[in-house]
Amino acid sequence: MKMKRAALFILLCLLTPRPAAGSGLIASDTLWSGVVRVEGKITVQKGSTLSIAPGTVIKFSDKGDEKGGLNIFGRIVARGTQGQRIVFTSDKKGQEAWDEIYINSAGPSVISWADFRHATWGMHVHFTHMEISHCRFIGNEGGIRFRSGPMLIEENLFTGNHIGIRAYFGEAMIRRNTISGNNIGIFVSQGPEGLQISGNNIAGNDWYNLRIGDFEPKPVRVSGNWWGSPEQSAIESRIYDKRRDSHVGEAIYRPFLAAPVENSPAVSMPGPAGSIIQKENGQKEDFK
Amino acid sequence: MKKSFFFFFLVFALASSLLAAFSGVGVSQACVGRILRMGVVDGRSSRAVAELYIVLIAERTGTTAKPVFFKNDQLMYQAAAKGQLDFLIDDTEQAMAEADAIGVRVGRSSAPEKTYLALKGAFEQRLGLIWLAPFPMRGLNGRSALGAPVIRQKALQNFPALPRVLNMLARFLNTGSVERLAAQTSSEAGLKRAAENFLKERRLI
Numbered sequence: 105m106k107m108k109r110a111a112l113f114i115l116l117c118l119l120t121p122r123p124a125a126g127s128g129l130i131a132s133d134t135l136w137s138g139v140v141r142v143e144g145k146i147t148v149q150k151g152s153t154l155s156i157a158p159g160t161v162i163k164f165s166d167k168g169d170e171k172g173g174l175n176i177f178g179r180i181v182a183r184g185t186q187g188q189r190i191v192f193t194s195d196k197k198g199q200e201a202w203d204e205i206y207i208n209s210a211g212p213s214v215i216s217w218a219d220f221r222h223a224t225w226g227m228h229v230h231f232t233h234m235e236i237s238h239c240r241f242i243g244n245e246g247g248i249r250f251r252s253g254p255m256l257i258e259e260n261l262f263t264g265n266h267i268g269i270r271a272y273f274g275e276a277m278i279r280r281n282t283i284s285g286n287n288i289g290i291f292v293s294q295g296p297e298g299l300q301i302s303g304n305n306i307a308g309n310d311w312y313n314l315r316i317g318d319f320e321p322k323p324v325r326v327s328g329n330w331w332g333s334p335e336q337s338a339i340e341s342r343i344y345d346k347r348r349d350s351h352v353g354e355a356i357y358r359p360f361l362a363a364p365v366e367n368s369p370a371v372s373m374p375g376p377a378g379s380i381i382q383k384e385n386g387q388k389e390d391f392k
Numbered sequence: 393m394k395k396s397f398f399f400f401f402l403v404f405a406l407a408s409s410l411l412a413a414f415s416g417v418g419v420s421q422a423c424v425g426r427i428l429r430m431g432v433v434d435g436r437s438s439r440a441v442a443e444l445y446i447v448l449i450a451e452r453t454g455t456t457a458k459p460v461f462f463k464n465d466q467l468m469y470q471a472a473a474k475g476q477l478d479f480l481i482d483d484t485e486q487a488m489a490e491a492d493a494i495g496v497r498v499g500r501s502s503a504p505e506k507t508y509l510a511l512k513g514a515f516e517q518r519l520g521l522i523w524l525a526p527f528p529m530r531g532l533n534g535r536s537a538l539g540a541p542v543i544r545q546k547a548l549q550n551f552p553a554l555p556r557v558l559n560m561l562a563r564f565l566n567t568g569s570v571e572r573l574a575a576q577t578s579s580e581a582g583l584k585r586a587a588e589n590f591l592k593e594r595r596l597i
Contacts, residue, residue, distance in 0.1 A: 270454055293454025318452045319553050351556065 307332025485531025
């Protein structure tokens with residue numbers, strides 16, 4: 105009888121819902137909330153949805169040699185709110201402390217009102233219908249890299265990253281984002297035909313606002329954006345394209361906006377006539 | 393008693409399978425974008441040179457180059473022949489030392505430049521491998537040699553602009569610069585930073 109009770113107690117302990125943490129597989133619909141610690145990789149299997157509640161903080165750490173991150177083959181639905189953002193960050197401080205949210209051939213997914221900090225890549229998306237809006241990618245090696253789509257990347261802030269957005273044969277609408285204070289704002293490595301990049305503030309990036317990869321000889325259409333200046337020479341000085349390297353495609357950036365896009369996420373960046381636009385609410389924040 | 397034991401065993405088995413399901417090792421996922429596989433004979437200098445090419449390719453093209461390390465040239469060329477590599481890094485001394493094993497017989501010259509040209513012609517004709525722009529370095533036994541990326545002809549179909557990118561580095565590499573870079577670092581992260589600085593200072597990225 106005692107043995108029976110002990111056995112039942114063990115089973116009960118194992119079946120009691122535990123905090124969403126550790127590493128491994130998610131094979132059924134799951135909701136995360138509060139503070140979630142992820143060691144190594146967690147994989148969301150096809151057919152399962154990982155939902156993340158507003159205000160949730162996900163902290164990644166290594167498991168042995170494996171960096172922390174998520175692999176999504178099912179769906180991810182992470183909808184924060186303006187007042188309760190979702191945060192993806194490292195359990196330790198420092199660049200490249202965690203890996204990435206990798207989404208491949210997944211079901212339609214959404215991430216909104218979320219912050220990504222200290223990742224190798226905040227998001228790495230392939231062949232997935234994905235909406236990313238009102239997010240902030242701050243101090244990562246890269247913000248978003250993607251292939252195919254369709255992707256909607258809208259009203260996000262990219263700053264303090266090495267690369268803001270990198271597209272490889274991407275199919276995406278990229279609009280009303282602020283991409284400033286990175287080394288490279290947007291990197292189109294290859295296959296620009298499916299990209300619609302307009303109505304963004306792409307200014308004040310240290311190396312280039314736009315970099316076209318050495319393997320891409322075709323033109324890249326990027327008209328209708330604010331580039332930090334109404335002067336063509338100033339705009340072209342921050343674009344790496346055919347004008348610098350005859351083997352690389354030309355950036356078709358005209359017509360361009362003569363002033364920054366309003367209602368996009370604000371950050372300190374070049375404004376018209378050499379002015380500096382301040383961050384929202386005039387607050388100072390160390391983005392690095 | 394037997395019944396209780398059986399019940400306990402059943403619960404234990406169920407619990408074990410539940411634990412296994414929820415604590416499985418994370419699945420590491422490779423990028424489905426194009427990846428270049430680069431062969432390198434393991435060594436301090438060759439790792440430094442390899443890191444330069446990895447960073448150069450990533451920063452200029454957005455393509456990932458993954459190094460595959462080998463004990464010697466013979467194993468590296470066997471992998472290339474099986475189509476497991478897109479390009480490799482080699483030098484004239486190393487290639488000459490194992491030319492027979494690789495299957496390419498070339499007469500040695502006292503001038504590395506002549507050896508390079510002889511190897512270039514023979515490798516292209518017999519192995520379908522193209523030696524790209526060379527750079528001076530110290531080879532086996534401290535002898536002067538020319539290092540170079542060597543690309544498979546078949547890889548050119550997928551990456552026609554790759555030789556142009558790889559050739560950018562040659563004029564900035566020499567025995568001194570490679571050895572200084574190799575000596576600077578002891579960790580992988582340190583080597584990456586040193587390679588980034590090297591390329592940035594020379595405006596290659």
